[in-house]
Amino acid sequence: MILLLGGNGYVGNAIQKNLTGRGLSFIVASRASSDYSSLPVLVKMLRELRPEFLINAAGYTGKPNVDACEIHRTECLAGNATLAGVIRAACEQTQTPWGHVSSGCIFTGAKEAGAGFTEEDDPNFSFRQNNCSFYSGTKALGEELLQGAEQCFIWRLRIPFNEVDSPRNYISKMMRYDRLLMATNSLSQLDEFAAACVDSWLQRIPFGTYNLTNPGSVTTKDVIRLILMHRLSEKSFQFFESDEQFMQLAAKTPRSNCVLDSGKAIAAGLKLAPVEDALETAMRNWKR
Amino acid sequence: MILLLGGNGYVGNAIQKNLTGRGLSFIVASRASSDYSSLPVLVKMLRELRPEFLINAAGYTGKPNVDACEIHRTECLAGNATLAGVIRAACEQTQTPWGHVSSGCIFTGAKEAGAGFTEEDDPNFSFRQNNCSFYSGTKALGEELLQGAEQCFIWRLRIPFNEVDSPRNYISKMMRYDRLLMATNSLSQLDEFAAACVDSWLQRIPFGTYNLTNPGSVTTKDVIRLILMHRLSEKSFQFFESDEQFMQLAAKTPRSNCVLDSGKAIAAGLKLAPVEDALETAMRNWKR
Numbered sequence: 001m002i003l004l005l006g007g008n009g010y011v012g013n014a015i016q017k018n019l020t021g022r023g024l025s026f027i028v029a030s031r032a033s034s035d036y037s038s039l040p041v042l043v044k045m046l047r048e049l050r051p052e053f054l055i056n057a058a059g060y061t062g063k064p065n066v067d068a069c070e071i072h073r074t075e076c077l078a079g080n081a082t083l084a085g086v087i088r089a090a091c092e093q094t095q096t097p098w099g100h101v102s103s104g105c106i107f108t109g110a111k112e113a114g115a116g117f118t119e120e121d122d123p124n125f126s127f128r129q130n131n132c133s134f135y136s137g138t139k140a141l142g143e144e145l146l147q148g149a150e151q152c153f154i155w156r157l158r159i160p161f162n163e164v165d166s167p168r169n170y171i172s173k174m175m176r177y178d179r180l181l182m183a184t185n186s187l188s189q190l191d192e193f194a195a196a197c198v199d200s201w202l203q204r205i206p207f208g209t210y211n212l213t214n215p216g217s218v219t220t221k222d223v224i225r226l227i228l229m230h231r232l233s234e235k236s237f238q239f240f241e242s243d244e245q246f247m248q249l250a251a252k253t254p255r256s257n258c259v260l261d262s263g264k265a266i267a268a269g270l271k272l273a274p275v276e277d278a279l280e281t282a283m284r285n286w287k288r
Numbered sequence: 289m290i291l292l293l294g295g296n297g298y299v300g301n302a303i304q305k306n307l308t309g310r311g312l313s314f315i316v317a318s319r320a321s322s323d324y325s326s327l328p329v330l331v332k333m334l335r336e337l338r339p340e341f342l343i344n345a346a347g348y349t350g351k352p353n354v355d356a357c358e359i360h361r362t363e364c365l366a367g368n369a370t371l372a373g374v375i376r377a378a379c380e381q382t383q384t385p386w387g388h389v390s391s392g393c394i395f396t397g398a399k400e401a402g403a404g405f406t407e408e409d410d411p412n413f414s415f416r417q418n419n420c421s422f423y424s425g426t427k428a429l430g431e432e433l434l435q436g437a438e439q440c441f442i443w444r445l446r447i448p449f450n451e452v453d454s455p456r457n458y459i460s461k462m463m464r465y466d467r468l469l470m471a472t473n474s475l476s477q478l479d480e481f482a483a484a485c486v487d488s489w490l491q492r493i494p495f496g497t498y499n500l501t502n503p504g505s506v507t508t509k510d511v512i513r514l515i516l517m518h519r520l521s522e523k524s525f526q527f528f529e530s531d532e533q534f535m536q537l538a539a540k541t542p543r544s545n546c547v548l549d550s551g552k553a554i555a556a557g558l559k560l561a562p563v564e565d566a567l568e569t570a571m572r573n574w575k576r
Contacts, residue, residue: 035326037326038323038325038326073373073432073433074370074373074374074376074377074433077365077369077370077373077429077433078370078373078374081365081370082362082365082366082369082370085361085362085365085366086362086366088362089362127415127416127418127425127429128415128416128418129418130415130416130417130418137415141365141415144361145361145362145365
């Protein structure tokens with residue numbers, strides 16, 4: 001049996017769907033009935049349930065967007081950093097293998113010639129660099145707390161999307177914003193991400209950190225071109241003139257826009273389609 | 289009634305002694321019986337006990353020294369940062385005035401001509417600067433979570449000492465280390481610090497941040513000279529040749545050595561003797 005924390009969020013739901021689809025048995029822990037952010041509570045839960053694997057999809061992202069994390073700093077720090085450390089301690093005490101949903105937005109930009117950051121690179125959008133949103137800072141600190149963790153996967157998600165319209169879906173967001181920021185990003189097709197998390201465990205790939213983004217990167221204009229081509233929208237999209245104008249008019253905190261290299265995940269046998277293909281598929285099957 | 293969190297630590301004990309000495313009624317909350325790091329638990333506690341004031345002397349310092357925080361990162365982050373944010377939320381929900389024991393070791397060095405950092409200066413030894421111990425990083429992050437807090441004191445302690453020999457007492461530490469690091473520091477006489485915390489509330493000084501260090505600063509050699517003069521020890525003290533040698537031979541993480549300006553506290557009417565006087569008094573009355 002697999003124990004799933006944070007099973008009712010956007011990512012947690014996708015993982016539930018994946019586990020159900022494969023006929024795997026799992027339990028979704030509810031923080032309302034048992035506060036697993038407390039180490040003794042979580043240790044007791046693990047001793048009673050004895051899951052073969054734990055998935056942490058809990059975290060604090062901020063609604064409607066990352067700006068909200070600038071206000072809800074304590075929840076953000078508790079949910080993204082401290083909780084990860086508590087789960088590590090509980091899993092190590094009970095020798096439970098586990099995986100943590102982290103985020104690619106602890107990076108900004110790309111390497112030379114547009115190459116993506118690998119799992120060997122240190123985060124460059126974090127409290128340590130003092131250039132980040134509070135959200136990214138807490139995600140990077142969460143990964144710091146997991147340095148040297150035993151039997152632990154760190155799965156980095158980056159801007160999720162799929163074919164289902166949702167306020168959390170990147171494609172939906174692009175269509176709803178009044179104005180867009182020009183940027184180049186790697187993205188994660190949500191259901192492929194969820195499958196890759198579960199496959200990490202089922203296929204017993206080596207523990208460690210994996211960038212679970214679809215190979216490649218896209219610009220905002222690429223995505224808009226596809227949206228128009230697939231007739232998801234007929235609107236005339238407006239762009240901010242610059243990052244500065246975006247920060248001035250629309251954002252309270254800097255955004256991570258970055259390119260990640262998912263070669264390690266692909267080499268380990270995880271399935272992630274090239275990002276253009278994954279976007280095309282989502283748009284072809286778009287469900288409102 | 290005053291509610292005291294962390295009442296059984298080195299600082300908490302001094303605060304207990306001060307409250308008892310003044311005949312003030314207080315309750316020491318025990319985390320073993322009721323985990324006040326959980327927001328709903330703490331809110332319930334505050335609604336039931338209705339304290340007029342809360343003092344947070346809980347925190348994670350690391351034993352035998354700050355190097356231990358490099359290993360126990362989650363406890364350190366939870367105890368020094370997240371907990372402060374949770375207490376803020378609970379106190380704001382219940383409109384309870386409160387004070388938080390913070391630390392001066394979110395600073396390093398001194399300002400021009402050896403002047404101390406004031407409450408207007410931003411921490412310069414923190415995750416944001418990427419130059420600090422994990423301990424200092426979490427203390428600075430704790431203060432970040434309290435930015436804009438209502439009815440809240442932030443009291444900065446720095447290297448406590450008094451006349452009672454103890455593994456936490458700076459004078460005792462100086463006598464017990466094999467070799468010493470040459471540095472210039474502001475210090476806090478522990479019992480004056482505790483009195484100043486309680487006086488902040490009793491005298492209704494304005495809420496906000498206060499450097500509660502004894503005015504002035506001392507060098508390691510000043511302290512050793514006093515130790516020898518007062519015949520607390522007759523040992524021949526050895527010094528590291530440089531900060532680099534200290535880091536190489538004796539430390540796992542950088543230390544904060546800093547000068548703080550406590551003029552704001554003095555101007556507000558809090559009583560803190562000049563640091564040389566406070567050191568002399570402690571050594572004259574030394575109790576093994």
